[in-house]
Amino acid sequence: MEVQSVKSLAETYGLISGNRNIIFGKYEMGRLLGQGTFAKVYYGRNLNTSESVAIKVINKDHVREDGMMEQIKREISVMRLVRHPNVVEIKEVMATKRKIFFIMEYVRGGELFEKIAKGKLKEEVARKYFQQLISAVDFCHSRGVSHRDLKPENLLLDDDGNLKISDFGLSALPEHLRNDGMLHTQCGTPAYVAPEVLRKQGYDGAKADIWSCGVILYALLAGCLPFRDENVVKMYRKVFKAQFEIPPWFSSDARRLVTKLLVADPGKRISIPAIMRVPWFLKGFTRPTAFTIQEPGQDNLDQKDDVNTEANLVKTKSSPPFYNAFEFISSMSSGFDLSSLFENKRKSGSLFTSKSSASVIMGKLESLAKKLNYKIVGAKEFALKMQGVSEGRKGKLTVKAEVFEVAPEVAVVEFSKSAGDTLEYKKFCDEDVRPALKDIVWSWQGET
Structure with missing residues (x-):
């Protein structure tokens, strides 16, 4: 009986090879972690690295029927924009004809809500969570993202007790603003x-x-919500007037900050820069560094090239890499990889076709670097890496450009960000690259 129960448990967690659920040959799906209206979230494991992940599975038909596809696209786009230590990381998105798979960071510490449900937290603990929350929200706002559904249920905790913002399904980007x-x-x-x-x-x-x-800071310190009433209409009246009581155990500094946050007039509400100057907030605060994750195609020019492999690129000394037709078609359409959804309407073209020769294109790229005062920090026969001189939000922007031959009269030029800020890279592509190279461009990726 005991042996059977262990076997059942192993099967449930996908530990027995005969019962393994492998997707895309890369991830093993295990137990169900939770589910909502449109999605189920499973525990998963990367077969190559053994890293634990959370796999969010969405049924395409369900989201289409409910008109939710744009919301799904927006969530993907936003999560790619806001890579921060206190935001749940999205690793990649893949799809079949019927399902979308979000591969995300696995955060096992549960919701912050569970801690609040047990009662108020000590002020220093509440302060740590609030510092991490404000740091992440500030970074989101700097990317043009408003979350719009911040609550303890959407704040997860990792093994080290660090806060992670999740669920960007209701978030907004600048393109969602109206004319006003x-x-x-x-x-x-x-x-x-x-x-x-x-x-x-x-x-x-x-x-x-x-x-x-x-509201979250109040709940952390008080163990309850500031605006509560069995009658929803009465609760709304309290919200409109910012009418709430502060428990006597709040310190004077915490009391002062909460009253500046919960101001009914948004014009008089404290700003994040002002919050970050408040002595109570600054106590023990260390600003985390937002990180950049190496994205596909952003390999280092200094790395040794693979030779005679099954890769789609074949190089010779006299010609640029040959871009396999399958690779070319895949890169110009969404295929099974939904990376094209990551940037949604904000996506900058980073791939174009040209009828110019590889040598002419390389000359244009070198002229572009010189014109923009970018330093060429790495160069090969049909690839170069250029670096900006000014320090951006995440250091100097470094861009790689590589030329591939599709046919004798057609070449593909691919740009990728090697280092620096994603939004600065988008601006570089839109405002610098496109105008400078328009005379050699046949078609940009994604354009008819």
């Missing part, structure tokens, strides 16, 4: 939503997020 420069969609969880959102008028998503952060 404001957001107008009512969304979020009532107890955490800012009064201006409830009024059905235009609102600033960043300021609305700050209100939600105020």
